[in-house]
Amino acid sequence: MTSRMSVLVLGGSSDIGRAAARAFAKAGYDVGLAGRDAAALEPDAADLRARYNIEASTRTFDVLDTASFDGFVAGLPVLPDVVISIVGLLGVQQKAESDLAHATTIMRSNYEGPSLILGLFAEKFLSRGNGTVVGVSSVAGDRGRASNYVYGSAKAGFSAFLSGLRARASRGGVHVVTVKPGFVRTKMTEGMKLIGPLTVEAPVVGDAIFNAVEKKTDVVYVSGIWRLVMLIIKMLPEAVFKKLKF
Amino acid sequence: MTLVSGWGRFPVVDTEMLLPRSFEAVGEAVVAGSVARGNGRAYGDAAIGAARTIGMTAFDRVRSFDPTTGRIRLEAGVLLSDLIDTFGPRGFLPFVVPGTRFVSVGGAIAADVHGKNHHCEGGFGRYVDSILLRTGQGETIEVSREQNSDAFFATVGGMGLTGVILEATMRLRSVETGWIRERVISASDLDAAMRALEAGDSATYSVAWIDCVARGRNLGRSLIYLGEHAGRDELAEGAAVFPVGKTPGLAVPLDLPSITLNRYSIGAFNELYYRMGARRAGGDDVVSLYPYFFPLDSLSDWNRIYGRRGFLQHQCVIPEAGAREVLGDILDRVARRGDASFLAVLKKLGHGEGLLSFPLPGYTLALDFPVKGDILNFLDEIDRVVVAAGGRLYLAKDARQSRATFEAGYPALPRFKAIRKSLDPACSIRSKLSQRLFDEV
Known part of the structure; x- marks a missing residue:
């Protein structure tokens, strides 16, 4: 047993997950990486150990397998100080419009699974009396847009869950x-047209997550301009908004 | 297809750009006419595939590190900036760093980059113990001085043409601090500059900045920067043992009109720079490693100051015997031409490590020119002087030398080609640079 702080990253193989893990490890946290394929996370765990001389471990976690969540939490050797969910699925909007199975997977991956697992951790943290829960949601949840409302609505639900949980x-x-x-340049957005000034690299998000935990920030827009962009988008009257093609 | 260029933004070439996420995907990505690309800091066409370019930046993991020996195993896409930021605070730095820290380990090996310590400590490749290479014919092999040594010496400095560098094992230098004890020497002309570099042979780091606008009596007027790693006892009270490397804040937001840099603006800048440096000359200063090694890194996208058409860096090395006359001749031609370099750097080099490594014992001179007018003809003229003196050009900077210049400068080329052939009989690994300089197709 060490007396170091520890963080558990759900969705540890994502670019943002890897970046967040590095930001915490750099500050001396021990790191747990969880994802569907624990073995595939081992090179990242080795990277964290080699770089920062901390403990890093991997475990299997499937956000769609909600029945496994109780066992997953009970099976952790130590309840972490910080748990971060970066799990999510962008999916394909056009496909989700008629393919209910695909729409369901998007909704479950972005809302049901992340909310349930973070809710479970929050209960454990409350019994202990401390802990930090981090949910990576999306600006897409601030208002449903024609081009990605299946994903956006799930993120909106997740944001609302986090807001209530926080209170x-x-x-x-x-x-x-x-x-x-x-917008973050990652595997998820590869090939998408991203607007330069609104786009950040994954390490910037990793650092922002770490700073938010340290400073106990409630809601973080990684690039400040997004707060403004979404404020304007949220304030547009529906009559105008529905005519916009984005 | 994507338009891709090197750091010099000339030439701009259409290529298929892939970003594989696994070594298996790298293997599948290698088709006829592919080459790997690190962080895109080669100036010309070295890291652009003849047909396809394989971006390696996703491979940024450290595999293992032994703090007792400084030995590290890492993936080829790890940047030196990352290594410095991560291992510097633990007391370790790369033995060799080039003028920018934003290069990948794979790129640093492929170009066998040199730093301000080449005259006494050699280049990047000297500290590489082994390399995991994915060859053009589909094998993944470990190459080192002991195992597949032909392939090793062809890969160090081989511009990525022996295969895709996947991983490497190298040694880091143990340091007490992240600070450099710097001494500035002002030299009123080329003779004085070369004497100062000669006298600086015992210094770990040495480099000269030349004012290319100065002519006649002042030709070769220089500031010489010598450096040593500073110990803890040399730091100012309260200074962090390892300074923080700031992410470049200041950026060149757009391509400046090419008229921004002219003989008057450069002349005024150089005059000011020389005078400020000369005022500091003599005494020792303890400075952060970041401005000491990477003065231009604080200005991101500085390549845009040369305008939309890009720029060419001409970096040659001239063998020590006779270097004084040849360098004087080149500097005189540059000064007379008038659109002199914004940056001109003179430095002493030692022996290179690989078959196509750039360094040879002598002096290297690096000059920047905006792409305009008859610059290509002028550089051909300079190349003839370099070749006549037994010198050569640095492939990592090159975008335009001729086959004849290249062949004259690199006598080990036939041997390199033979080794490449044995690793990749079909010549799958091909870059725009290899097409330009030596491929038969």
């Missing part, structure tokens, strides 16, 4: 962070 948990010494990254 309740803050009284018990547990902090909840909502992260809305905006």
Whole structure:
């Protein structure tokens, strides 16, 4: 047993997950990486150990397998100080419009699974009396848009869940962070047309997550301009908004 | 297809750009006419595939590190900036760093980059123990001085043409601090500059900045920067043992009109720079490693100051005997021409490590020129002087030398080609540079 702080990253193989893990490891946290394929996470765990001389481990976690969540949490050798969910699925909007199975997977991957697992961790943290829960949501959840509302609505649900959880948990010494990254150059967005000034690299998001946990920020727009962009988008009257093609 | 260029933004070439995420995907990505690309800091066409370019930046993991020996195993896409930021605070730095820290380990091996310590400590490749290479014919082999040594010496400095560098094992230098004890010497002409570099042979780091606008009596007027790693006892009270490397904040937001740099603006800048440096000359200063090694890194996208058409860096090395006359001749031609370099650097080099490594014992001179007018003809003229003196040009900077210049400068080329042939009989690995300089197709 060490007395070091520890962080658990759900969705550890994603670019943002790897970046967040590095930001915490750099500050001396021990790191757990969880994802569907634990073996595939081992090179990243080795990277963290070699770079920062900390403990890093991997475990299997499938966000769609909600029945496994109780066992997953109970099976952790140590309850972490910080848990971060970066799990999510962008999916294909056009396909989701008629393919209910695909739409369901998007909704479950972005709302049901992340909310349930973070809710479970928050309960454990509340019994302990401390801990931080971080959910990576999306600016897409701020208002449903024609081009990605299946994904956006799931993220909206996730943001609302985190908001309520934060209000309740803050009284018990547990902090909840909502992260809305905006455009990030990652595997998920590869091939998409991203607008340069609105786009950040994954390490910027990793550092922003770490800073938000340290400073107990509630809601983080990684690039400040997104707060403004989404404020304007949210304020547009529906009559105008529905005519916009984006 | 994507338009891709090197750091000099000339030439701009259409290529298929892939970003594989696994070594298996790298293997599948290699088709006829592919070459790997690191962080795109080669100036010309070295890291652009003849047909397809394989971006390696996703491979940024450290495999293992032994703090007792400084030995590190890492993936080829790890940047030196990352290594410095991560291992510097733990007391380790790369033995060799080039003028920018934003290069990948794979790129640094492929170009066998040199730093300000080449005259006494050699180049990047000297500190590489082994390389995991994916050859053009589909094998993945470990190459080192002991195992597949032909392939090793062809890969170090081989511009990525022996295969895709996947991983490497290298040694890091143990340092007490991230600070450099710097001494500035002002030299009023080329003779004085070369004497100062000669006298600086015992210094770990040495480099000269030349004012290319100065002519006649002042030709070769220079500031010489010598450096040593500073110990803890030399730091100012309260200074961090390892300074923070700031992410470049200041950026050149757009391509400046090419008229921005002219003989008057450069002349005024150089005059100011020389005078400020001369005022500091003599005493020792302890400076952060970041501005000492990477003065231009603080200005991101500085390549845009040369305008939309890009720029050419001409970096040659001239063998020590007779270097004084040849360098004087080149500097005189440059000064008379008038659109002199914004940056001109003179430095002493030692022996290179690989078959196509650039360094040879002598002096290297690096000059930047905006792409305009008859610059290509002028550089051909300079090349003839270099070749006549037994010198050569640095492939990592090159975008335009002729086959004849290249062949004259690199006598080990036939041997390199034979080794390449044995690793890749079909010549799958081909870059725009290899097409230009020596491929038969």
